[in-house]
Amino acid sequence: MARKLLLEHAQLEGISTYEVYRKNGGYRAVEKALKTMSPDAVVEEVKKSGLRGRGGAGFPTGMKWSFLAKPEGVPRYLVCNADESEPGTFKDRYLMEKIPHLLIEGMITASYALGANTSYIYIRGEYSWILFILEKAISEAYAAGWLGKNILGSGYDLDLYVNIGAGAYICGEETALLESLEGKRGNPRIKPPFPAIKGLWQSPTVVNNVETIAAVVPIINEGGDEYAKIGTGKSTGTKLISASGNINKPGVYEIEMSISVEEFLYSDEWCGGIKNGKKLKACVPGGSSVPILPHFLVCKTANGENRMMTYESLSDGGFATGSMLGSGGFIVYDEDQCIVRNTWNFSRFYAHESCGQCSPCREGTSWMEKVLHRMENGQGKMSDIDLLTDVAKNMEGNTICPLGDAAAWPVNAAIRHFREEFEWHVKEPKLCLERNYGLVHEPVANTIAV
């Protein structure tokens, strides 16, 4: 049985209440940090742990924390990004629903490390019921003296607030989140300045994902070095993966980052294999924004090595033959799924969620959506395929925030790996409405177009 650090007690009766959580070793990390450690020591411990941001980009958390500017007389803020809106990702939801106190404990520890006296949890509008779960947990924590003035007699004050968004994907981008938190329209800011210098209300701010902040708790409890022993290479610790699609056991799993994709996909402990005995067609390993992988690149990398559930291994081969771990939204497609339809569906999402601030993303996302829509409906042209690649190229990297990239990557990757399926949609306009293309053929070695 694999080790669980975050979801160890998730199935325990009443773990969402303070009493049960405390009885099962809760708030030990806060005690340890506030009583025995200096804020810098906490940051050091997180650095040692090698923890990488769990929101998608995988930036080392300790390093992010050490970038925080600390000018005299200016408040600092910690903001938890609970605006989990990526299609295919639902790990934070599970964690907050089940063990809200874990997040709160992590928030207190991390705020102490950063010297923030006010911290916020920004939660997406669609998670309205979790808002109440968190509010209840926070009031319990206040009542028990874990929040408020002079926590544990250490002289450290912290106020924690939950703020609800209005349901925009873009508010998961950290600077758009800060704008929204300030009560403005959720448009990403132009960087630099980065939030570590000028964030919330022009003050230094750290924005971290729910899972990242929760992971601080086991790091402090067990020590950074112990945490770093789990996993492989630069992917240390455990990761929550939300598995969905055509698998026997969809759900949220906590894995050590040392298992292979094959094991995760086919073992009964995790996904339990493809549903109804079908064949694997493709897999999106990290949420809708990351490149899709065809079946022959899911379990093995281009040079025949086993693909592991780690940041490095999933991105092995770059975008040509690899993908990204992203936020851990593991979506599996069986042979009956249509890649064109799936790409259109993702595109539609990005067209709907683009903030409309900068031109390439505003116009490009909806253009791609329209082209893919007509292709899916058997009205596409052969030139559309190159048009899509070209539009994606014009968007990628030319926008203010990564939403433009996130919209371009899935389209690029789908065309790169499933070009024959796109062409089939054009050649067989009637047939493509009746049935799906099926599996794609594995190209002869070393001929994959970059």
Place this chain on the structure above:
Amino acid sequence: MPKVKIDGVEIEVAEGTTILHAARQIGGDLVPPAMCYYSSLKGSGGKCRTCLVKVTKGSEKDPRPMPKLMASCQTMVMDGMEVASKSDEAVTAARAGVVEFLLLNHPLDCPICDQAGECHLQDLAFEHGKATTRYEFERRTFEKIDIGPYIKLHMTRCIMCWRCVYLAQQLSPERVHGIIGRGDHAEISTYIEKSIESEFSGNVIDVCPVGALTDRTFRFKSRVWFLNPMNAHRDCPTCSGKAVAWMYGGEIFRITARKDHYGEVHEFICNTCRFDKKGAGDWTIEGPSNIDRHSVISQNHYEGASLTVR
């Protein structure tokens, strides 16, 4: 003072200058186009992505090139920085891409648009765009809206540069208009077609780079290239009173604020000057206004020595 090299031309500029401003100090072809950035409006810029440049050398201290194309209106120069503007193929390709995006839903109704001839999108498309489009879908359209007695909002032409929003926020005491909606259905709007009442509201027409906001007192009266722009001033209790009177013979057709070489206004004028004072006796005419950037206007009706532009 940092030294920066843009397309091989070196210039020394003040600390905190953006690449765009450094390029403007050099002048000529290498100046990146700017559709949303506006010097006198705080917070503007970064949105249209037409001013993208390639930073081939970060600075003397850190010579690594920047990984992405940068918005030159937002990127500060560093000492020793080297920038490729029009000389780089990636830059011109990216700009052509942006022009294509901007024109996707643009109605291309230049023949009936009042902005034609002084439209920045026309200039941009001419310099950086292609003659054909690959877009085969119905264009996005909106109803025309009158926001007050003076201003017509024609959202279909809008390129979402946000200049008018920043102007309204920074020039008028209360905020009455902004952006509603998201993505490609976002639109500039006042709350339920409410009019903009500020005494300086007319300036949104000047900052608009396209024909989305036009002067209702001038609409369809004349093409701009038939008019002679003359610097004029009057004693105004509200504003500086320095303006440009667009004349045909002795008749004033419209008043605008004075724009610089890049079409930017630095002294905004009030609505009384702009909309109400159009009698020849209202203004003291100083002489022809210099608008060399807009070739269409410059090429017409400047016969005679007294009217020669510059």
